[in-house]
Amino acid sequence: MEPVKLPFYVKFPCILLSVICLTYIFYIAKDIFTQVLMAFLFAVLLVPIFTFLNTKIKFPRYLAAITCVLLFAAFIIGILAFISYQVTDMANDFETIKKNANAFIIEVHKFIKGNFNVSIGEQKKYINTVTKDSVKNGTGTIGSAILSISDILLDSTIIPIYTFLFLLYKDHFILFLAKLIDKENHLVLKDILSQIKVSINKYIVGLILEMIIVSVLTSLGLWIIGIKYFILLGLITGILNLIPYIGILIAGIITVLASLTGSSETSIILGILIVNIIVQLIDNNILVPLIINSKVEINAFVSILGIIIGGTLAGISGMFLAIPLLAILKIIFDRIESLEPWGYLMGNDMPSKFIWRIRKIK
Template identity: 85%
Template sequence: MIQPIKLPFYAKISCILISLISFAYIFCIAKDIITPVLMAFLFAVLLLPVFTFLKTKFKFPRHLAAISCVLIFAACIVGILVFISYEVTDMANDFDTIKKNANTFITDIHKFIKDNFHVSIGEQKKYLDNVTKDSVQNGKATIGSAIVSISDLLLDCTIIPIYTFLFLLYKDHFILFLAKLIDKENHGILKDILSQIKVSINNYIVSLIIEMIVVSVLTSLGLWIIGVKYFILLGLITGILNVIPYIGILIAGIITVLASLTGSAETSIILGILIVNIIVQLIDNNLIVPLIINSKVEINAFVSIIGIIIGGASAGISGMFLAIPLLAISKIIFDRIESLEAWGYVMGNHMPKRFTWRIRKVKAEN
């Protein structure tokens, strides 16, 4: 039997850092390949109960069950997109009204700046013209980047369903591959890790869907109360974009403000929209996320924020979306491997009971 090599602490830390840097470098240079695979893996895990149900209850063959799962998932996504496109088309009919109200709103802002900051309208327009010229100079590069982004999105929309189908189809094949990689005495740990990963990802994605629905309903209700047109569409867009950490709600707020110009250019409506977004975010951050999201994924806020920032820097919005599930998977693996248990502990969000007891003991002695 081969004895494990015992390394000193500094050597272990060095190996861990080198491994992390290597993984990060590989992910950055191959993100266009790895990101769709990881997205498909998450969707496959989400659809796994449906796949098992079709295969056991209705006796579907594996191929038919996998195709049915992908088609059901695609139908849900297409249904949402069709509804949004229909509402956006209806909103486009009010383009002249939006343009008129936008001009009125901009004029009011110019007057407000002139009255309170003593900057003439001519100077303001001159400054805006200079900014516009600088933007036009970089316009070709921006358009080129946008075209590349759209083409990448279309490619991902095509290849992610294919990857999802293959993950479902070869599920047992991949599990057997993992079993062949490790010793038989560790198969129990592998089974526990895979089952926990399945539960964790399912809970996280279902929690995100619940959060999206609740935010959409609350935002739609708030916009309806203040009299914003297309409140259902704007609430749905806010709920969907809220899945993107930090920047999603800002984009949703800008879209909502622009859409509110279909009705009027009153400042009170825009202030009402800002108040509705702030209230919904307070409810989301202080009630929905702690009760629904954090209770399903035991990752502390510090590690979550760092992971989201790193994910966004390396793979954009997709990286931000994948950050929490990947951290959850990493924690599950770390918690079940003795040499990595400390790293799983530092990612958790629970206070140590022994440390709390020591604090109380010191207080009692004083």
């Protein structure tokens, strides 16, 4: 039986309706989907280690999968332990931070009074009003914080389990996909799966490399201007930089607060801002195009749009997952003839010249 060929004006609304339905399903079940997709990315990253343990060292599949998950968990726990140790050390300077923060706030009050003619009393009155409004919503804020902590604890438990299961049943899932399509398309499926593995591996390794470089550059800059916990703050900046747009802002605020352990001078805070700006310029103009964009081959417009949509649907997790999911979609679109134009739209090919060729009808 030959497939039914629909005209474009029928096909496009069907595609659009399908996208809307899938997006809505993802939105209402985002907590489940984000956990599964995170585990899938980690599993793809760990596949080379799993294959080495299973085929070269002859580990049983269960043991190889457990070993991979434990190694990955040990790496994450090691980073968190270092950060926790440094944060505990920083907590000893709380009184100094409080004293310098008060001195800095007084300087800000004086600056606003001198440049905007707003008295210190009016400024404090406005701050008290905002504080009272925040206290009224305190119950909701505490409830949200408790809910967020419970979500983190759940994710830290369930994502390693999903990752283990993805590794364990890797071949089972591939055989399932093979059974879904005709045998003559198995070569295309094999090509898609291999390209997805390569693309995701390169992307995640690129993210890790970018994180290391940003951490080193930030630590070096903070050391030069005399910040006490420069290694910790550089590492936090590198990690938060993985979160598009808002990560670097959060890192900047944390760095400014930590700088108050040593001094409340405005020059130090200005130095921190300069360091962050220089590192971001290097990251956005050199590291991202060289390390990240070259791995996924997604143009900037689609990347930004995908990150915004991902953030709207699933928050920070959605923003993090947006780029690898777009890369997977592009790989699939490029290898299916009817979807190839959409793959081209997502790509970063820049034709030097395009000329419409119109045949005259006599």
